[in-house]
Amino acid sequence: MKTPCRLLAALLLLAVAGVASAAQWQGRVFEDRDGDGIAGAGEPGIAGVAVSDGRTLALTDEEGRYRLEARADAPVFVVKPADWRLALRADGLPAAWHAPGPRGGIHRGDFALQRQAGPRGDALSVLVLADPQVKSMADIDYYARDIVAPLLADGAAADLGISLGDIVDDVVDLYPHINAVTTRLGVPWLHVPGNHDIDPDAAADATSLSAFRASYGPDTFAWHAGAATFLVLDDVVQLPGQRPAYVGGLREDQFAFLEAWLPTVPKDRLLVLGVHIPLFDTAAPGRPETFRSADRERLFALLKDVPKLLVLSGHRHTQRHHRHGPDEGWHGDTPLHEFNVGAASGAFWSGAPDAEGIPDATMADGTPNGHALLQVDADGGYRLSWHPARLPADDPARTQAMHLHAPRVLRRGAYPAWAVYANVYTGEADTRVEYRVGDGGWTPMLRVERPDPWLLAENARDDAATALRGYDRSPEAEPSVHLWRGALPTDLDVGEHRVDVRVFDRWHGEQRAMTSYRLAEWPDTP
Template sequence: MPQSLRVFCMLCLLAAAGTAGAARWEGRVFHDMDGNGVADPGEPGVAGVVVSDGRTLARTGADGRYRFDARDDAPVFVVKPAGWHLPARADGLPATWHAPRAGGREDGDFALQRRSMRRDGALSVLVFADPQVKSLADVDYYARDIVDPLAAAGGREADLGISLGDIVDDVAALYPDVNAVTTRLRVPWLHVPGNHDVDPGVRDDDASLAAFRASYGPDTFAWEEDAATFLMLDDVVMQPGGRPAYVGGLREDQFAFLEAWLPTLPKDRLLVLGVHIPLFDTAAPGRPATFRAADRERLFALLADVPKLLVLSGHRHTQRHYRHGPADGWRGDEPLHEFNVGAASGAFWSGAPDAEGIPDATMADGTPNGHALLEVDADGRYRLSWHPARRPQGDPARTDAMHLHAPRVLRRGAYPAWAVYANVYMGEADTRVEYRIGDGEWTAMQRVERPDPWLAAENARDDAAVALRGYDRSPEAEPSLHLWRGALPTDRDAGEHAVEVRAFDRWHGEQRAGTRYRLQDREETRGPAPHP
């Protein structure tokens, strides 16, 4: 075969490969003025709106119409523009996407309705990580422990909600039950897949999220609000037959989407990146990395020109802040803040139940289960907070910001080897934490990386029990990254002494908690030391 003919055949094959598995999609993004979800005569199109299959972008024209070749195995979604909202699907989730339909021409209209912006231009976002239900009993815990208290409080007047993966614990049949609970909050809700949301028995990564996509649509998508833009990415790469069976990373189609979409972002708006597996490495020494370094560096290179950026991740069932720098491949002017959010399920719905039958669910670092709240101002500045699912009312030692642990009684005059501990849930290495005894001077507490003593005591109670105290016992306490210690003086008068702790949160200022301990006199009863 002549060289020229060989080249021509090769080009034909490449062209065929590039269009194989594609469907011609066209549709219209329109202003749904009467809210019926149907494009009625006289309802205008909305120009400049992005529609995508998670790889290729199309943008609507002046008449609101778009047209492009989309993958026939991927949902097609609209990037909701700021100032608009979407109607709800039958399951209560936002109508952001159309299911893939292989072959031929596909029609996909999207209805948008005008949304009035808050007077201050701010945004309030509920953030859940790892609800991770494995049974209807867990769905009930999720409802009564996390969602119903929020619903009773008006959903904290949130504008948006996010779940950062592991919606279920390998039981995709529970998606409708979880959705029925979450949508009680009447807040538009976005979902990222986790490693426990993949289909059982998957043979490759491409086919691992069929059930998730059937319930939630795209695993890569974006959503725009006036104060912030949200980018949700599936970062679980399955490795069937490998060890481990998955790793953190991104696919080529996701990079193609990012390369096309990121340059269109307004520079004055915060970009919130939501993923399941943390971007920072959490592997023990000598173990494989938990996130592919090449993918992280490639992602960071694409994000380097984004001036306002926040990463939210889940997966770990502990809580911490991480500041990415040059060692992680981040080249921005300031460290990149990643908030690794504690789990809604805590320690997988384990631990002794309370009076209402809900498991304690404290995580291995001592953080109580609950949810995070992200508040974004109109200028892109943000605030984060953690909200425990429940705490004993009237107990000053357990607040939304921290809990304290201290001995109840010490011998007066004993060597001061015992301490009050403060687990400050949103604490970082530079958080200022102080304590005082009575009306004494405030003294700096020492940050320590050791197991939370309250959880260690709970482990001891589980050890001593002759029968299971709950379905599963609490997790073994592991070193916490947000624990502070202050030695308790024993040279005071006999009797009870108040202990007060204050922590200075970078977003919400001074937070306080208190407890008490007692000093007791005891006569010396020990005899002389024995001879060696």
């Protein structure tokens, strides 16, 4: 990790200035050649590595040593360099941090690194989960069988994993149980806190994450891997006793960290910012803002000159892309891309269960629950994809990219008011979506913002049921921003007609799905 000498010296001076306070961290970042986690003879220190408590930053000297003023409530962590790896703790999470010790005195915090040579160079594959949101051991079981087991069965090779908050649903005692499932995947895992990850008796924002920090360490954290740098931030500001009880925003200590750390990040890397609450505002007219605009503008000013930047967020249990521009305070050379990731729990583990007892969990915009995959190229370019938790093997209308909905039968000669719909999970306003009927020509589909018709039908099935179909109903369908419509012709011959839909994904090229409908004369006598 190369850092200009002047910057290194300045940061070291900044870290030790005024360290005559009651407490400080001291330690070494070293090459753990024998893998025992203890600095021994012949195991050299590593220079230029950042160590922080989420506010103050120190860079190690030529012998790998650092000194850092200690905050009573803040873990200290190492920013792992790209070509090194960390050992795992007993709970399977990276040994990247130390918990704060008693007030006063000297706290020792060494960090053991081992050299890592990735088989694909700087290319990187990252599993991205938002809102697992488990509230019981039953939900832990769904998460294990629906999300983690298929990844293990597919042998999906990943270099890193990230959970974008709401790891639990207000039941912080479940942290060890969900960790035991997630770490089966055998990859380093980073965690962002969400509004449902706070202590149940928290009386103030400053003391709301003690259980989270005990399990996951810092809520401000950075990590280098491959051609990317990952920055995860707690962006939930608790407002106990108010309604709403939280708002999106950042703290002063986080801004101090960013001001100190961002100049150390090489400009040729992709910077991935992971948060829970989206940076774009989702409030209805006349309602309080969901992310404090002053904090967003201040953050954007710090990030403006980062040439390669991606934001990942969760929280909403729907999925969409958002491109920030000047109206929101972003003044970079190109719009800032934020991918608001769909939930692993979908609609909070709701809906009718399948044959294996796992709830349907389709989200309110018609997106199936699942995970995202971020692939980073060696030059810092990236690709995103959505992976539904369950895909039926024998249904060509449901693919990884989309699902189709069409009527089964129409009267031949009827007014062509009925349509095939394509819910394209990672679609944007400029996504090219086309369809054809039989051997006809390809025709553009029209993007519409309306509820997914499949989920509307599921809502109707729930309404008509005389007994509960599952623990909780599917969510009420709401308008989807990634839905396309194509009118079905009724002037063709009586019989079955194949409908093909193709999507031109900006990252993965052409994707297809297929369904069919039947034209019949009235009265219909099939």
